[in-house]
Amino acid sequence: MVMIPTLLAISVLVFVIIQLPPGDFLTTQIAELQAQGQDTNSAKIEFLREQYGLNKPLWEQYAIWLLGMLQGDFGYSFEYDLPVSEVVGDRLFLSFVLSFATIIFTWAMAFPIGVYSAVNQYSPGDHALTFIGFLGLATPNFLLALVMMYLAKAHFGISIGGLMDPEYIDQPFSYGKFISVLEHLWVPVIVIGTSGTAGMIRRLRANLLDELQKQYVTTARAKGLTPTRALIKYPLRMALNPFIADIGNLLPQVVSGAAVVSMVLSLPTTGPMLIEALQSQDMYLAGSFLMFLAMLTVVGVLISDIALAALDPRIRLGAGNDK
């Protein structure tokens, strides 16, 4: 029940922050027109301001926006001259595809490496993998994106940027399009995934090391369990908590989808759109995005809390003790 006031507070913050830079969408537009040497006359601007409702007091603009959102109307994008919901369109879907691919990549890479590193602590393999992991953590994503993009073009002939070959854009889904998406997907997945993978490896390794030292593991070994079973049956399950706790962060990421990388790679996801909207002060588009992200964070945290409680009796019982 803390969620609703939280979201309300966020909505006020979002609205205020968007309004903070000087001017509004129209002043940005006017400056652009004038920079191109076009005439803009003040009466026409007033007319537009009225039409967009920008002449109303701030609290009224806020109230209209908030009430609209409660009814599922996210307002109007000035930049596109279309309702926000229509603008976002299938970008949301592609963002989901990209993010899920990235999550699966992250887990598929991080899980075995993390377990290996923990079990064989300080072995050459551990050092090598840790080194690579830190490299992944330290390399700026956008740089990696540029390098990978160049390699993909030079060696595999994959068109630069985007999530599919230009010829498939806005075409109905087909086998060719599917293949084209797969061809393009791996670059952003690796780029966005590397830093996440590295982080995940470190966390899993640390948690697992903690567990491996505990007495019950020693006991299990002493009782003659095979090393694999002694690893998987108990300590690994304990070390899974950070994966579950991460769900809270994953959900908003799915939507904002590594905006910087998406900008660099020109991916048709929601991230670049959000940044553009903020730049041109397209306030309802930007605001709705930010609200949506906030909502997903709140919901994500809730889900991960519930999942943790369901999985881990310690948390479930601990919560009960507080009462």
Place this chain on the structure above:
Amino acid sequence: MRLLVFTLLGFCAVASANFSDALELQEADYFSASVTKGILPPIANRIPSDPAVATFEGEGTSIGMSGGTIRILMAKAKEVRQMVVYGYARLIGYDSKLVLRADILKKFNVEKGRIFTLTLREGHRWSNGDRFTTEDFRYWWEDMANNKELFPAGPPVQMLVDGALPTVEIISETEIRFAWEHPNPEFIPALAKASPLYIYAPSAYLKKFHPKYQEADKLAQMVAAENRQNWASLHNRKDNSYKNDNPDLPTLQPWVIQTAPPAERYIFSRNPFYHRVDTNGFQLPYIDEVHMDIVAGKLIPAKAGSGEVDLQGRYLNFNDTPFLKQNEEKYGFVTHLWRTGKGSQLTLYPNLNIEDREWRDLFRDVKFRRALSLATNREEINEVVYFGLGLPQNNSLLPGSPIYDQKSAYAYAEFDIENANALLDEIGLKLGPGGIRLLPDGRKAEIIIETAGESTEETDVLQLIHDSWLRAGIKVYTKPLQREVLRNRVFSGQTQMAIWSGLQNGLASPEMSPAELAPTSQQQLQWPMWGQYLETKGAAGQAVDLSAAELQLERYFAWRVAASFEAKKKIWSDMVRTYNDQVFTIGLISGALQPIVANARLRNLPAEGYYNWDPGAHFGSYRPDTFWLSLSKTDG
């Protein structure tokens, strides 16, 4: 073939006899299926009976073949409007020599600079097949421009002369006359702009959204269905000839948008009713489709450099040239270097309206401005930042302009630090501690140059300025600001000096307005308040009180009423001379180069040209409707 053409003409009631003798009209492959099926009328019925015939006299231009698709890139969805710019079908437009010629119009006639008679082409049609007649002009004038709800501030300013509207007389379906009391020199150039003044609109389509022609219930239904506030808002949304974002809106441009925004890829297909043909009787444009992909601006050079585009200038920067040149062979494209058409790539604007009295007096002293200009090492800037390929001249006209005068373009543009110091001594700015001069009130002569900070180019150049002005005892600081904030600070007289690009039009001909050379607009960063004074008719800003600027303003008014070409040319030269002699702005570098990437098979795109917004419309004045794709990379 002859027989076929005659059969086609048999359907055609309007084609005149002598025309059919001169040209054998040919159907483009792109439309032949539609014509056979009866979806489209045959070509003779689609084009005007007296179409515009494209001539190919320019060097390296040739009659081409129809067909093919070209790919272009843009960074924002709203740049679909660039196709209206590149298409450049205008009532009257500039040709590649910057001469105004009738294009959509068959001809136009100007009497005493105030009576304009426009003649349309018989049988001209919109892209959906509706007839294009003077009714479209009448609809725009009576039902749009003079409708309080659609144009709350009244018709566009170019239609007003001293606040008075023209009388509009419709002579026939193809002839219309606009007559003002006094000359309106800005009318014709406004029609030819990259973003033109539209004085017509597709009336048959738009009447559906106008209460005068549509039943109230039906209109209310449409307004509700589109989620609009009122009919005017709906009408505005549908009528975006320039924004070009409504695929249903008929157009006269060579390519018609097919994709409704938002999208990642916009498809433009050739206009079946386009009014231009080549001398072989093929309808233009040659290119069937243009595909515009929306990608991140920073990716565009990379994509252009790997052959993923067929024609691109926008978002390419001079810095990208080595990378582009390097990849030409591998990916089969060519890189042309065109000159930019602005009066100056970067210009310093001393704020003559600054609040600070001391600085205001200094900036208004022509000796001070000349000294600063002389203390600027333009050769060095050219060598260091522009590989020596720019023109180290002042903010003035470029060699491509018929009014260009080398002497005034290079006035006070040489690097002469001794002379600069002598001038500063003469003003009485004594050297203080650290070699920095002192103002009369004892403050240090420190100038903060404010930049919108949008490129490292500006900050690099400012560092060079800093070094060379220091030798004249002037200390420079650079302050990056957000574009909006910078403008507002200049307008309110807080900024000392700003850096921005120079004159918008470095390729002016005498018919174009010299307003940029006189204090006529708040946007002129060297005298924003004087400009605002004129714009608001004295309601805001300050009256001009510097004799040289007053003189410029008088000449501008004289130009507006000057009747003859010669008189206009004389005024232009005088204004340019004074502008540069007075060093109202300190131009740093001109004629910077713009890389243009094109598919090696693309023909009729000149290897050398001017890349300018207005006049020029980027590629527009070179008429992209005549560009075509050859089968081989080499000529022939």
